[in-house]
Amino acid sequence: MNPKEIIESGESEITEFKTSLAEWRDVVETVSAFSNRSGGRVFIGVADNCDIIGVDIGKNTIEKLANQIKQNTDPVTYPSIRVEEIGGKQGKQVIVVDVEESKPKPVLAFGRAVIRVGKSNQKLGYEGIRNLALQTSRVYWDERICEGVGLADIDKEKVRRYLERREEIRKVSKPEKMNIETLLLNIGAAKSINGETKPTNAGILFFGKNPQRFVLQSQLRTARFAGRTLTRDFLDRLDCSGVLWEMVEQAEDFVRKNIRLFGFRTEYSFQRIDKLEYPIKAVREAIINALIHRNYSEPADTRVAIFDDRIEIISPGSFPKGVTPEKPKHVPVNPVLCQLMYDIGLIEKYGSGIYMINELCDEWGIPRPEYELSEVETAVSFRSGGKAIVIGEIEKTGVELNERQKKALQYVLEKGFITNRSYQELNDVGKKTAYLELSGLIEKGLLLSTGKGRSVRYVARF
Structure with a gap:
């Protein structure tokens, strides 16, 4: 797209508007935010409503802006800065600042770290800065050795069940003689350090006897609240524990038990027709996504909250850079966990989960889920269609x-x-x-x- 078309598309995760050079401090901050994400573009001389205001360009305007960015970013950032005539020769001049993703992270602005989330810049705390630094080093959390854990903490029965399920779903034959150490090393569930085999974080979350003992934040908390707001009044609650696939099953059972079942008969149907308030398969997929794509460096739990009018699934961390709910891509935050879940058929590898969730909600007659993203957490909300979902089912019976x-x-x-x-x-x-x-x-x-x-x-x- 040309600059005019980009402006007409509005602000986004990679586009920011500033009305004038008087906002140069905000420009510097946005350069930092884009550098810490996947890059972006700042247009100076454009209003928030996409109106092109233009700026007056003096002899040293561009040089001064470049120096302001250079002097107030750490490590020093050198974005490309140019002037565009929007609307031809008689158009208005707009300054365009092109920012590339920085390899060393985080990039600070005025001594602070910020990151782009949606259409805004958000300040990073200690954990956010730490996570950015870890991304730069390309060491994924699930690939790291789990501290204080040995092979004795691995449940051989869970390994056996994994192999059987993998053979059934992915047609990968089980080894005739299973050597636990070799297997765990081959699938990324363990690493060899100084000749000693140690389970990784992925290994303990997938095969551990007691994963929450070593990764406390891996617990999945579920609750049914009275009404439509978060209160201390629980109608039901369950703290799911165990390995990831066990917690998925526990959470699914809890959701089934705590949502409504609508039923009816018509003159054309002697049998009772029942329909759950939400498509369980879609909710289950969202729970799986929350568990495998979350940021385990954060100490918070993954939560499922059921209200009278919705289900909320909240997980620590945001979407990976370049990925949005509107344009999902397969960019795993925890690649080993994703592979293991794929092996047993709980996910696919093509970023199709969100598309599937949307299709299931459409078929069920409820709104597509809403996503609320921040640097700290991601919230997915399923809105109830109420008994209105039954009307569509009634028509399907021939009435x-x-x-x-x-x-x-x-x-x-x-x-x-x-x-x-x-x-x-x-x-x-x-x-x-x-x-x-x-x-x-x-x-x-x-x-x-x-x-x-x-x-x-x-x-x-x-």
Whole structure:
């Protein structure tokens, strides 16, 4: 895209607008933030709403800006700075600062470390700075030796189950004679240090007898709250423990137990049709993503919180650089854990998880999940479709409903009941039409009338 097209696209994780050179300190900070992420571009002379204001370019303008960036970044950063005429010769002049990703990280601005998250720059704390430095050295957390752990802490039965599952799913034959040390070394679950084999963090999280003893933050906390806000009132809770795939199973069972099951019958279906409030497969995929893509250097747990209107899955750390919920890519934060989960069929390797989650939510009739990203954590929220998801299932059974009847069913689902007068007002029809169409919903087994005379109410039978 040319500069004008980029500006029209608005600010993003790689694009920032500044109205004038008076904001040079913000420019320096953004250069630091882009350097610590995947690079980006600063346009000076453009408003937040994408209006091109332009800047006056003097003899030493570019040199002065370059010096301001050089003098206030550490390590010193030398971005490309140029002037663009937006709109041809009669257009306005805009300064464009092109920033590349820095190899040594973090890059400080005015002695502080910042990083680009979404459309904003966020200050990095001690852990964030430490994590950036680790990224530079290319040592992944799951590849490191797990401190205080030996081969005696590995559960051979879990290794056996892994091999059986890998053979079943990926058609990789089990070794005839299993040597635990050799196997763990081959799959990245252990490393040899001075002739001694030590389990890695991935090894203990996947095959450990008691992973939480050594990696306390690997615990998965789940809770069902009363209402729609985070309170101290739990209706149910479970602290999942064990290896990763065991915690996935525990969390899935907990979610099933704590979400609603909608059921109904129609005149065309003698069997009861049941449908869970959320697509379990999508929620399960999000939980798996939270466990394998999280930042284990952070001391916080992964959490699953169930409310009346949503499920939230929160994990420490943000998306990898260059990856967004809108454009997911396979960039593993913990590559060994990803490979092991792939081996047993819990994930695929193509960055398809988010696409699959979206498709499942579309099919289920609930909104696609919302993502809230920060430097500290990632939150994924599934919004409940309520009983409204049932209407789509009703139509699949062959029941024919006109648009007025669909609106009436939605009204009942939201309000709890409907009256003849309410039906008239909702659909702008007369009393007789309302009566006939409400009676039709009763005949189809969808509504039930209660009361007599003017007190008649129609309630859902599902």
